[in-house]
Amino acid sequence: MGGHMATSRRAGLQRCALILLLCLTAVAVVCAAGCGQQSLSPSSSPSPQLTNDTTAPVTTASYDQGWNNKLVVVKLEGSDDSGVCTTKYCVDSQSVHTGTRVVVHGDGKHTLAFWSSDEAGNVEPQQTARILIDTQGPKTDVLNSPTITQGARLSVTFVIRDHTPEATATMKVSGPQSCSYALGKLSTNKPHKYHISTKLAAGTYHVWVKATDLAGNALAAAGTSTITVNPKPATVWVYITNTGECFHRWGCWCLRKSHIRISREEAVAEGYRPCSFCNP
Numbered sequence: 679m680g681g682h683m684a685t686s687r688r689a690g691l692q693r694c695a696l697i698l699l700l701c702l703t704a705v706a707v708v709c710a711a712g713c714g715q716q717s718l719s720p721s722s723s724p725s726p727q728l729t730n731d732t733t734a735p736v737t738t739a740s741y742d743q744g745w746n747n748k749l750v751v752v753k754l755e756g757s758d759d760s761g762v763c764t765t766k767y768c769v770d771s772q773s774v775h776t777g778t779r780v781v782v783h784g785d786g787k788h789t790l791a792f793w794s795s796d797e798a799g800n801v802e803p804q805q806t807a808r809i810l811i812d813t814q815g816p817k818t819d820v821l822n823s824p825t826i827t828q829g830a831r832l833s834v835t836f837v838i839r840d841h842t843p844e845a846t847a848t849m850k851v852s853g854p855q856s857c858s859y860a861l862g863k864l865s866t867n868k869p870h871k872y873h874i875s876t877k878l879a880a881g882t883y884h885v886w887v888k889a890t891d892l893a894g895n896a897l898a899a900a901g902t903s904t905i906t907v908n909p910k911p912a913t914v915w916v917y918i919t920n921t922g923e924c925f926h927r928w929g930c931w932c933l934r935k936s937h938i939r940i941s942r943e944e945a946v947a948e949g950y951r952p953c954s955f956c957n958p
């Protein structure tokens with residue numbers, strides 16, 4: 679009695695398993711036909727909805743479009759009337775992958791190509807996304823080491839090297855006086871000339887540039903240079919006359935009629951010659 683019950687239950691289970699297998703096979707056949715590029719034949723069409731879909735899916739990519747200082751995860755999401763079948767992508771023209779989560783790494787500008795195809799065989803034209811990554815801080819260099827006379831015009835030439843196109847920079851000068859100059863956002867990888875307006879005291883200074891790039895990376899390395907400010911020579915006073923063409927030392931006999939005090943520098947600049955008698 680017990681054995682008979684077990685046998686009929688086993689037979690029932692076998693029937694169920696067979697039906698299930700048939701169902702699964704049918705689903706698999708429909709799915710395989712749907713994913714394929716060839717159009718579906720009317721006889722195998724599972725529903726009118728699939729054959730009516732002639733519009734390709736549209737895939738959207740979600741990611742941070744600015745400069746990133748770490749790897750970037752891009753989420754791809756396809757939408758379609760008949761249900762998206764597959765989403766494919768390719769980073770920097772490398773091999774094609776299937777999936778909706780893309781991890782992009784490595785410093786530089788990356789191109790992500792992506793597209794989806796639906797169950798009716800419609801394939802979306804490729805879309806591209808620009809992924810910007812920079813994990814390294816900028817490197818700065820001061821390109822000149824100016825020597826000036828105190829009070830003279832002082833220009834410092836420097837460059838900021840980085841993957842990102844811009845960086846926020848500050849020039850630092852230290853020595854007998856210490857100064858900091860906010861330079862704002864500057865383009866990278868090209869020389870800049872900055873005119874220091876501070877009248878620096880005589881002495882030797884160190885100058886370097888601090889910078890933070892667009893990805894938020896702080897300075898990685900800075901090349902330092904020197905600024906030499908020589909003291910301004912003491913003014914040498916000489917004398918000119920109302921009518922003469924020379925300048926003189928105080929006490930020269932040529933000054934007996936008139937004398938006007940003037941700096942030697944100014945006298946030379948105005949075209950006066952040194953007197954041959956007093957040799958100023």
Ligand SMILES: [Zn+2]
Binds near residue numbers: 956
């Ligand atoms: Zn003289």
